[in-house]
Structure formats: structure tokens, C-alpha cells
Amino acid sequence: MIESGEKEKLMELLRERLVECGWKDEMKALCRAYIKKKGTNNVTVDDLVHVITPKGRASIPDSIKTELLLRIRAFLASAAL
Amino acid sequence: MMSRNSMYTNPKPCKHLADYKLRHGLSGYNLLQEQIRTTPSGKSSVKNHQTEIPRCCFCNGYQKRLYLCLICSSISCSSHTLLHSQCENGHDIAVDIERSELYCVLCCDQVYDPDFDKIVMLKHLMDLPRSGNGVDVSAGRRSSKRRRLCSALELDLKKTKQLVSMRDLRAKSCYPLGLRGLNNLGSTCFMNSVLQALLHAPPFRNYFLTGQRNHEVCRKRSSDRLCLLCDIYVFFSAVFSGDRTPYSPAQLLYSWWQHSANLASYEQQDAHEFFISVLDGIHENGVKARNTGECHCVAHRVFSGQLRSDVTCMSCGYTSTTYDPFMDISLNLDTGNCPSTDLANKSLKPSDNTYVSTLLGCLDLFTKPEKLGSDQKFFCENCQERQDSVKQMSIKRLPLVLCLHIKRFEHFPVRRMSRKIDRYMQFPFCLDMNPYLSSSVVRNRFGNRMFAFEGDELDTSTEFEIFAVVTHSGTLDSGHYVTYLHLKDQWYKCDDAWITAVEEEVVRASQCYMLFYAQKMLYYKANEDLVCQPVSPRADPFLPIAGCC
Numbered sequence: 192m193i194e195s196g197e198k199e200k201l202m203e204l205l206r207e208r209l210v211e212c213g214w215k216d217e218m219k220a221l222c223r224a225y226i227k228k229k230g231t232n233n234v235t236v237d238d239l240v241h242v243i244t245p246k247g248r249a250s251i252p253d254s255i256k257t258e259l260l261l262r263i264r265a266f267l268a269s270a271a272l
Numbered sequence: 273m274m275s276r277n278s279m280y281t282n283p284k285p286c287k288h289l290a291d292y293k294l295r296h297g298l299s300g301y302n303l304l305q306e307q308i309r310t311t312p313s314g315k316s317s318v319k320n321h322q323t324e325i326p327r328c329c330f331c332n333g334y335q336k337r338l339y340l341c342l343i344c345s346s347i348s349c350s351s352h353t354l355l356h357s358q359c360e361n362g363h364d365i366a367v368d369i370e371r372s373e374l375y376c377v378l379c380c381d382q383v384y385d386p387d388f389d390k391i392v393m394l395k396h397l398m399d400l401p402r403s404g405n406g407v408d409v410s411a412g413r414r415s416s417k418r419r420r421l422c423s424a425l426e427l428d429l430k431k432t433k434q435l436v437s438m439r440d441l442r443a444k445s446c447y448p449l450g451l452r453g454l455n456n457l458g459s460t461c462f463m464n465s466v467l468q469a470l471l472h473a474p475p476f477r478n479y480f481l482t483g484q485r486n487h488e489v490c491r492k493r494s495s496d497r498l499c500l501l502c503d504i505y506v507f508f509s510a511v512f513s514g515d516r517t518p519y520s521p522a523q524l525l526y527s528w529w530q531h532s533a534n535l536a537s538y539e540q541q542d543a544h545e546f547f548i549s550v551l552d553g554i555h556e557n558g559v560k561a562r563n564t565g566e567c568h569c570v571a572h573r574v575f576s577g578q579l580r581s582d583v584t585c586m587s588c589g590y591t592s593t594t595y596d597p598f599m600d601i602s603l604n605l606d607t608g609n610c611p612s613t614d615l616a617n618k619s620l621k622p623s624d625n626t627y628v629s630t631l632l633g634c635l636d637l638f639t640k641p642e643k644l645g646s647d648q649k650f651f652c653e654n655c656q657e658r659q660d661s662v663k664q665m666s667i668k669r670l671p672l673v674l675c676l677h678i679k680r681f682e683h684f685p686v687r688r689m690s691r692k693i694d695r696y697m698q699f700p701f702c703l704d705m706n707p708y709l710s711s712s713v714v715r716n717r718f719g720n721r722m723f724a725f726e727g728d729e730l731d732t733s734t735e736f737e738i739f740a741v742v743t744h745s746g747t748l749d750s751g752h753y754v755t756y757l758h759l760k761d762q763w764y765k766c767d768d769a770w771i772t773a774v775e776e777e778v779v780r781a782s783q784c785y786m787l788f789y790a791q792k793m794l795y796y797k798a799n800e801d802l803v804c805q806p807v808s809p810r811a812d813p814f815l816p817i818a819g820c821c
Contacts, residue, residue, distance in 0.1 A: 203311070213608065235381035237350065240337070 197266050201259060208255045218247055283722075288364040288376050289383045292342070295362075300342035301391045308372055310396040312589030313662075314717040316372040326369060328352055339366035339375055353377045373720050382720070389721040396718060401590040401654035448759045450477070452511045453518035453769035457525055461768055462543040465753035466550070467521060468766045469740035469788045471511055472757055473673045474798035479570045480508040500553040503527040518769035528553060543742055543753050544600075544677045544786060551575060551599050575599045577671035580710040583650050584641075584662045590654035595668055600675035600786075605695055606633035631699040631787065634678070639666050639708050666713035670705055672794060674736055676787040681748060692748045696783060699738070701758070701776075703789050706734040736789035737796070744785040756782065760799050 209215050225242055226234050285293070292300075310316045318340055320326075327334045328349035336349040341356060342365045348356045357364050357377040365383075366375045372392050376383045450471055454464040470476055503524045510519055528546075531553040551571040558569030566572065579598050584591045608627030641664040644650060649658035678697060683690045706712055715721055741756040755766045756779045765774045790798070 203313070235379065236375070237380040240350070 195270070201262060201266075204262070205255070205259060208258070209251070212252055212255065214247075214250065214252070217250065218243055221246060283384055285385060286376050286379050286381075286383055288378050289374070289385060291362075292365045293385070293387075296343070298387055298391070300365075301388050304340075304342070304367060305391050305395050308392060308395045310399055310589075312584065312586055314396070314589075314719065315370075316392050316396055316719055318367060318369045318372055330355055338369045339377075340369050341366050354380075371719055384720075384722040386722050389718075393718050393721065401588055447516070447764075447771075448762075449514065450512045451757070451759065451764060451766075451771055452516060453766070453771050455518045455520040456768040457520060457522060459540040460521075460525060461753040462541045462546050463521070463525060463528070464768050465742045465755040465766070466543050466547045466786075467507070467524075468755040468757060469742060469786070470550070471508065472739055472759065472798075473574060473788060474739075474790050474794040475672050476570060476574045477508070477798070479574075480505050481512060500527050500531055500550075500557045504554070531556075540749070540751065542681070543744070544602075547675065547786065548599065571599070572597075574673050575671050575675060577667060577674070578669040580666050580668040582664050582666070582714075583644070584664070585650065585652035585655060586660045586662060588652065588654050588659075590652050592650070592653065599671075600677050601638070601667075602677045602679050603631075603634040603638055604679050605629050605693060605697060606637045607695070608633075629695055629697040631676070631697065631703070634697070635705075635708050639664065639713055664713065666710040667705065667708050668710045670709070670734065670791075672791055674703075674705070674789045676789070678785055678787070680744065680783075680785055690748055692744075692751070694783065696781075698780070699741075699784055699787055701738045702792075703736040703738070704734055705736060709734065733791055733793060735792040737792050738787060738789050739795055739798075740788040741779060741782065741784050742786040742788075743782040745783060753785070754782075 221243055222239055225239065229238075304318065307318050307320050308316050309319045325334050326338050326340075326347050328336075328338065328351075329346050330348060330352040333349050333351075336351065338347050338349055339353050340347050341360075341363050343363045344360065346356060347369070348366070353366060353375070354377055364377050366377060367373065368375055368382075374383045374385055374388055375381070454467060456464065507519075507521055507524050528550060532549045554571040555567065555569045558571070567576070576597050576599055579596050579601075581594050581596065582591050583593075606629050608629075641662045644661050644663055646660065650661040651657070652659045652661070680693045681690060682693060737758075739758050741758075743754050743756065744751050745754070746752055752767075756774070757764045757766060758779075763774050763776055763779050765772050765778070
């Protein structure tokens with residue numbers, strides 16, 4: 192799926208959906224709050240990734256999960272032929 | 273082409289990045305440049321010619337963030353970058369493959385280098401279709417900036433200081449100068465509210481008070497015709513005379529009716545429409561502008577800015593850019609609603625009622641990239657056919673005084689009805705417009721970059737202070753406008769003829785319709801000169817201002 196470039200397309204679609212529904216803004220706000228709490232000079236990208244990832248994964252809307260799953264299944268089905 | 277914008281002064285490189293630069297200079301960056309590919313949306317990734325999936329050389333994983341070592345090009349995932357650095361001495365700097373961003377392994381953090389950003393962006397630009405790609409990498413024009421600065425200084429207060437030092441024996445209170453109630457002449461609160469704001473727009477006020485408007489030699493007046501500018505001058509003189517009794521701006525109203533005949537009636541009008549119409553009247557009555565270049569009438573000098581609109585083809589990345597002037601910006605309220613949320617999706621937004629609209633939210637909405645509908649497909653010059661595109665607005669040049677209009681009146685031409693949106697909107701007293709400038713917005717399209725280009729507006733500050741808020745209460749048909757003025761650290765409520773000092777909480781809680789912000793420097797200077805000194809026995813004799821009765 193990666194080689195055909197389909198993964199890249201789906202990633203783009205996912206990004207678009209996550210921005211549309213405000214998930215990205217929510218994550219941004221969480222990051223800002225964390226940075227404010229810790230102090231700008233005491234936070235690294237790795238810190239942020241570790242802190243935000245579980246929250247991010249948990250708050251993805253079901254509609255987006257469903258849509259992506261359907262598309263992946265459809266691709267796999269068509270590729271198997 | 274170097275960044276000079278104080279907001280983006282390059283952070284000091286970490287020791288490891290500095291060491292790397294000393295030893296390797298730009299060679300690593302240059303080698304990498306060939307491998308960078310950018311999507312039409314602006315995301316730059318490192319893709320080497322192999323079609324293989326990049327994998328971590330330690331764990332063969334490919335699902336975490338992957339980093340490419342700048343020295344030996346080996347790829348490690350986020351868990352193993354440290355291991356690589358331990359194995360190979362000095363291999364501390366890597367590039368995030370997906371985002372083309374620098375990473376320091378030992379600091380475990382993202383690092384920034386304008387030289388690197390320059391290289392990434394250059395590659396992006398080179399790959400884009402020629403001409404009209406929306407970015408001009410040449411040095412910014414400096415002459416226009418200087419001209420604007422001089423213009424702002426001309427409207428300076430040196431002359432006004434003389435006028436302000438005059439003492440009015442009739443001034444009983446220590447209210448600042450220029451605070452005077454305006455009588456309602458029959459549903460004219462829409463006019464009174466805007467006039468109060470104009471009275472205290474620093475450069476606008478100074479223009480009329482320093483006699484730059486020489487009404488004695490006005491040709492129109494001498495031939496007994498109406499002149500809007502002269503009437504405004506008279507109005508300013510009256511309000512700043514020191515007389516505190518409510519004033520009736522009848523002459524001004526009549527003059528304005530002549531200009532905007534279609535709005536001449538005793539019905540309530542829209543304050544924003546009045547504002548635009550008055551500025552238009554000033555523009556037309558003023559000196560005829562040259563064919564090219566900016567207009568120098570006071571309305572344009574104070575309120576006009578420039579908007580940039582970019583339309584990007586989603587297939588090839590070609591961007592078409594246009595510039596348009598503006599006298600104010602109309603903003604839609606940000607409601608936090610998004611098109612693809614389900615009703616079942618409670619985890620993300622429990623209830624829309626808790627979302628508070630803010631001015632920054634509205635500005636974000638204004639500068640957000642907007643996908644144009646399939647019925648608005650844009651004809652791409654590069655693809656030579658209509659394509660789906662994305663449009664994004666940004667502010668190319670800020671005015672001296674920024675008027676922000678909140679669109680609270682919704683009109684439905686099909687159903688022939690209109691309604692008012694009462695939604696509360698929070699607004700700040702200090703506003704930094706930097707994130708909404710074209711330079712910031714366009715920079716963000718390239719990912720996390722420090723490198724600035726296109727001549728950031730450095731001479732003009734992006735910080736603004738609020739000085740007036742026009743609020744509306746009631747319904748569309750029967751409503752009332754009230755203006756709050758911020759003078760010398762005190763808020764005043766101007767409700768037609770009644771002026772009272774109020775606490776800042778009252779203003780914050782009000783339902784704003786038009787917000788007036790002045791560039792910080794101009795605002796503070798203006799406030800210094802509003803000092804109303806107590807009358808002393810040895811004061812200078814009262815000097816009347818021309819036009820004051």
C-alpha cells in the first residue's frame with residue numbers, strides 16, 4: 192500500500208479531516224497548555240510527542256476512523272484482484 | 273533575504289548544531305536538497321530515489337518518526353536515534369524525513385537553522401510551476417515602507433500640543449479633552465456611535481485638530497456648497513472645544529445625507545455602512561488621487577491597508593496571488609462548528625454551547641485556508657484546466673487604525689429575511705496582528721520554518737491597542753448603538769448624549785459590533801496629549817479654536 196502511494200493519499204485525507212473537525216486545534220491547545228506549565232525552555236519535541244500521543248489517539252472522532260477503515264479495505268480489496 | 277522580524281529572531285543553535293555547522297558547514301544540507309520533495313499543500317519530505325520504504329536501521333520499524341543522519345544518511349526511528357549517535361561519534365544532527373525539519377539527537381529536540389530552511393524552501397520553490405507561485409523571494413520593497421512611516425509622522429501631534437495646552441474655563445471635570453455627548457437627532461445613534469470612534473482615532477483626530485484641513489480656503493464652502501470635510505472639521509473643533517454640553521451634529525448629518533442619498537432617512541441605519549460611507553465621502557471630497565499609487569486622503573492614510581488573496585491549485589501547487597485594498601475587515605463569527613462532526617461524536621465537543629467565540633478565533637477563521645467548492649473550480653494557469661483549489665487570505669499591509677467589523681447581521685435574500693446573531697464574542701484590548709500578516713501566513717505553508725522572506729513589515733509594528741468599541745443591543749429593526757471609548761486608561765460609555773465612566777468589565781462583557789484598534793505607538797502618544805490640566809490662576813488666557821461657537 193505504501194509503494195503504490197495510496198498510504199500517502201490516505202494520510203493527506205486523514206490530515207484534512209482532522210483539521211476540519213478541530214482535532215488539530217485541540218491538540219495545539221493541549222501542547223500550548225503543556226508548554227506553559229513546564230516553561231518554554233524545558234520542553235522538547237520528544238516530550239510533547241510522548242504526552243500528546245495517547246490523548247490524540249483517544250480523541251479521534253469515530254466518523255474519521257470509520258471512513259479511513261472503509262477506504263483501506265476498499266483499496267486492499269481492489270489490490271488483491 | 274535574512275530574517276529581521278523581531279518575532280522570529282532565530283533561536284541560538286544548541287552546542288551540537290553549532291559544532292556540526294563548524295565542521296560540515298552547508299555541505300550536508302546541500303546534499304540533502306536533491307532528495308526533498310514537496311506536496312502541493314506545502315509539506316516537504318525527504319524522499320530518496322529508492323522506492324523502498326524507509327526503515328530504522330536498528331529495529332527495521334517504519335511506523336514511528338524517522339530521522340535521517342546528516343552525516344552518514346542512516347535512518348533511525350525516534351527510539352534509536354540516541355543509539356546511532358552513541359555508535360558513531362559526532363553524528364548528532366538529523367532530519368525528520370516526513371517534515372524536513374532539523375533534529376538534535378542529544379538535545380532530543382527540534383532545532384532551527386535559517387540556512388537549512390532557506391535550502392528547503394528554495395527547493396520547494398524550484399519545484400513549483402513557474403511564475404505566480406505566490407512567493408517573491410526578492411528583497412522587500414523599502415521605499416513604500418518609508419513613505420508610510422513618514423505619513424504616520426506627519427499626522428503627529430506636535431501642533432496639537434499647542435491646542436491642548438489651552439485651558440477651557442468651562443471644563444468642570446477632569447475628563448479628557450474631546451469627550452462630549454452627541455444628541456440623537458432621530459434614530460441617529462448609528463452615526464453618533466461611529467463619530468465617537470472617529471473622534472478618537474489618533475491620526476484622524478490629529479489631522480482635523482492640527483488644521484491640516486484648511487477650511488477657510490475650501491472652494492466648496494466659499495461657493496456655498498456642502499463640504500463633508502469642512503463639516504467634519506467643524507465637528508471636531510466643537511467636540512474638542514472643552515464645552516461639555518451635548519452637541520447636535522445636524523450639519524454633519526445633512527452633509528452626509530447629501531453624499532449618501534440612498535441612506536438619507538429617519539430610519540435606523542447600519543453603523544458599519546455609515547462608517548464606510550463617511551470614509552468614502554471623505555475620499556471623494558478630498559484631493560483627487562493620482563492615477564497610480566496610493567491615495568493620500570486622510571481616510572486612506574489612516575484606515576487603508578492591503579489584503580492578499582492566494583488561490584492554490586490542489587493538483588500542481590500553482591498559486592495565483594492578488595492584492596486588494598481595504599478600509600476595514602469584516603469577520604464572520606467563529607462558532608467552533610465543523611462540517612464533519614457526527615451527532616454521535618460526543619467525545620470531541622460535548623456541547624457547542626460551551627464554545628466561546630473570540631476575536632482571535634475570527635481572525636484565524638479569516639486567514640484559514642478554505643477549500644473552494646466544486647462549483648468554484650479555479651482555472652489553473654499551469655494545468656490549463658479547472659481544478660479544485662484552496663483559497664487563503666492574509667494581510668499584506670496593516671493600516672494605522674484597524675477597524676474590525678463583526679458580521680452580526682445575516683441576510684437571506686432567498687427567504688427575504690434577515691436576522692441578528694447575538695452570540696457573545698470575546699475581544700482583547702491589546703492585539704498583535706503578526707500571525708495574520710501575509711509574511712506569517714505564507715511562511716507557515718512551508719512547514720516549521722524560521723526563515724523569513726518577502727520583506728516582513730518590520731518598520732511598522734504589528735501591535736495594536738483598542739481605543740473604541742461600537743456595540744449593538746436589541747434586534748435588527750429596533751436596536752441601539754453605544755460606543756465605549758478607551759482614553760487615558762479609563763473606559764467611557766458614550767450613549768448618545770450621555771457619557772459615563774465605566775469599569776473595564778462592562779466593556780469586556782458587551783456585545784461588540786465594530787472594534788477600533790490603533791497602532792500601539794500612535795495610541796500611547798495620543799493619550800499623552802489628552803492631559804487635561806486643572807485651571808491655575810496664572811493660566812494663559814482662553815484661546816478659542818476657530819469654528820467653536
